[in-house]
Structures are given as C-alpha cells and as structure tokens.
Amino acid sequence: MTSSSALPERAGRHCHNALNPLHSAHYFAPELATELTAVGVENSRAGYLAARSAPMGAVGPGTVTAAFYSFSHELVAQHVPQVWTVAAPQVVLDARLRAVDGSLRRQLGAEALASPEMAEAAKLALRAAEGCTRYSRPLYSAHADLPVPDAPHLAYWHAATLLREHRGDGHLIALMDAELDPVEALVTHTASGRGMNYRGVKATRGWSDEELTAAQERLRGRGLLTAGGELTEAGVKLRKDLERATDRLDRAPYEHLGAAGVARLTELAGAFAARLMESGAFPAALFGKE
Template sequence: MTCTARRFFELLEPICLVTFLADECNEELAALGHRTYWDGYFASRAAPLGLVPAQVVHAAFYSFAEGEAARHIPSAWETIPPEASFAARERGSAASLRRILGDELACSPGLVRAADLTTRAATSAPTEGRVMYAGMRAMPVPSDPVARLWHSATMLREHRADGHVAALVGARIGGTEAHVLSALAQGVHPPESFGRIHHLPKERLAAVMAGLRERGLVGPDGRFTDAGRETQHRIEALTDELAAPPYDALSPAERDELVAELEPITAELVAAGSR
C-alpha cells in the first residue's frame, strides 16, 4: 500500500496545485477583500479549523517560519468569515480545473467516477492525530463532480501532510529544516535559495544550516551527507506509509480503476502546469 499511496499522491497533487498556481482561486479570494495572496492562503486553508489563534495555525501548518502565520491570522478573518474564504477557495479551484480540463474531460463519466472513488477514499480514514484532515472532513462535500474531485483530493493532501508532519517531528526535523532537506532532494543548491525559505533573515537560515551540519545531515559544502540523504528517504517512506489508510476503503480493482480515470486528468493538468 505504500507504493499505492505514492502513486495516488502523484496523480492527485496536480489537482490540488491549481489552488496555489492558477489565477481563479486568488481572484475569488481577492474579490472577498483579502489584500494579498498570503492573506487568502492562510485564511482559506486554515478556515476548516475555525477561529483559532495564529499559534494553532502555525502548529498545524508546521513548515512556516515563526511569526508568518501571525502576520495573517486572525486579521484576515476580522471582516471575512472563515467559511466565506473556504468557499471562495473551493469555487476558484473548481473553476481552474474546468478551464484547464475543458468540457470534454470536466463533464466526462470518467471524472465523475474519479470523484466518487476519491471521495470514498478521502472520507474513510481515521482522523485521530490528523488535525488538518479532520478539519477538511468536517466541511460539506460538494455535489458538483469537479468541485468534489478537488475537495476530496485536498482532503487526501491534508491527510498526507498531517502524516508528513508526524514523520518530521519523529525525526526531529523542524519546519525550516524540512524545506532545506526538500530543496536538497530536488537538487536545489544552495538550499537557502529555495523559494519557500529564501526570504527568511540570513541569520535565521545560517542558524538552521549550522544545526543541520552539527547533526551530520548536511556537509560543509551545504549538500546532503549520507546520513542526511538517508534521513530524507526515511521521512518520505514513512510519509507514504502513513498516507496509505484512506485507500484501504477501495478494492484492488477500484484502485486500478481510479488510477485509470485519474491518469488523463492528471496528464492534462501537468501539461498546463496546473495553471
């Protein structure tokens, strides 16, 4: 099932990425009154948690630097209710999918079947220890197939992310450190130039790199040591393992069917860069 979880991550991730890369979601959030991309991001992604303080959002999201959530939460909710931000996120994401996929795919029986199977998987896993996933599970599942496919893919993404956080915590890898390891795994060098952390203060990045060197995970050249590479592989393997339970709800034949239905959808999105 670990291989199954990795395969479904590869197939479903391009569906989720329209939220962050395509224009429609940001336009919907801006129309509500969110001033910046990040206001909309924090307000809409954290919305299923309810009106929680920034410390809770920071803990649940895990990978953002200290203070980043507090720049947007709770101020982004002061005049815009969380449920309105979430609805705009879902509405914009579904619109992006319809545009990219076109009528032939968006209205196809295959997409409807993919949405049905993905929803069954996404609503079947235990919620214990899965804060973001549990929040998404509490949101109503849309009836429209395109919106339902996005919603369920995003549920599975948050389920996987909760497991990834658990794997990182178990390996004693902090949020910024996780970005460094991810950057190195993607071949980014120096890792401090990685897009998710390059804006952080140089002193903060230097301290993170020094800590990774002290633990023997990164060498003096700023690249993986053997121990660092093994740690990254172990975290990813555990993430895949922890992401597997939702797919137990599908029979082997249904899992094969879902792969077959998702493949043309994913191919179209990958070709467009989910934009």
C-alpha cells in the same frame, strides 16, 4: 478492508502524488486571488493562510502555525487572526470553491470536467477518503467536516484535498519523530530536489536567509547535509525513512480502496495531473532549478 499486503509497495504514495496536483493547483491560480480580493483579502500570503485554514474556523496564529508546520510563526501572525475581520471563514471557503471551479474549467476544459473519467475519479477518491482517520489530524479532520460538493470535478477536488491533508498531517508526525524542525524540514526537502527551491521557500514560508543558513549548519552538524548543500548519504536515508513512515501512517485510505481501485485512481489522477502540468498550473520560478 483490504489487507496492506494486497497493495503493491508505495502504491498509496504513487496515488497521492497523482492526486495532489489537482488539490494544490488552485493555490497558484489567478482565480483564487480574484475571488479572495473580491471579498476583501488582497494580500496573497493572507489569502493562502486563510484558504487553507478556514475549515478550522476563525482560529488564531498559534493554531495555524501548529497545523501548517513549515511556516514562520511571525509570518502567520502578520495575517491571522486579522484576516478573519475582513472575511469570515465561510466567506473564504465559498470564494475558494468558486476559484477551484473556475481554475479547473480553464485548465482542464469543460469536456474533461463532464467526462465519465472525472465522475469515476471522484467516486474512487471519495471511497478512499472513507478510510481516513481523524485523530491527531487537524487539517484533515476540519476538511472532513465540510460538505461534499455536487459537481463531480469539485467532489474530486474535495476528496483529493481530504487525502492530501490526511497524508500531510501524518507527515508532520514523521517529521517530529525525525527531530527535524520546520526550517530543517524545508531545507532537506529542497536538497532532495523534490521540494520548492529556496526562492519558493523564502517567498511562501517566511524564513529569512539567516534562518535558512542556520538550519543548514545544524543539518551539517548532524551529518545530513554537505558543505555544498546536498544531502549526504545519511540525509538521503533520512528522507527515504520519512516517506516510508508517512506511507505507513497514510496506508488506511488506500487499503480501504483496495489494490484495483488504487491502480485505477492513480491512472485517472495521473492523466488529469498531466493536463494541469501542461496548462502551466505550477510556477516554474518556485519549483524549478534556481
């Protein structure tokens, strides 16, 4: 394994940021709704919860809430475990993979999917994922039990998903250590300008205006949020400390890949991510300024 000192500062974070769009774009793609509707899952919130938690099996709402962290338990319980009576986890996983295939073909084009760059990106991302660890990482570990798809673009998506969930599981550990509850985590992320806007948070996470307002007040009481809803100096520091802690907990896969491999994977992933952005893969209403 390559030593962490061989990696430039934040190299793993930059690589993750380039990889993550390819993992997450399918959640917003019409292909996912089409494929899930075809197997009986018509509600979009139920579809997201099922698609992401299906690798864990037919789990109950408590498990999903714990693993997802930022979602209201009441929202989760509206759909889980009922969704498994409509479509079993393996049925959902098969539908998800079909949706990923269809959406990437539409967004990137057949030439990009068959390119040597796609095959190289898949190989590098899978090599990085070899350095991931299972303990205390339920979403990563469940996804790591799934077979690697044969097609290079699907193998790349699978590896990007492993790396995203590995980092995500570690980030939840950092949030707990920072004593930010789920709503406070969302509010500070939105205030940083890097997360979903409040419209997106309300549309996807299930928290009410009252719960969001109460979280803002708690954060003001800790000196992390201004009266106008911006991060204070202490709030900015907290978010930076959170990312540094997440980097530390997520360093193993990028150390395993090594500096040269990380740099090349970041380059390749960034080019594919740019194509996704150009295709309109992410709804501006949820991520843009309100």
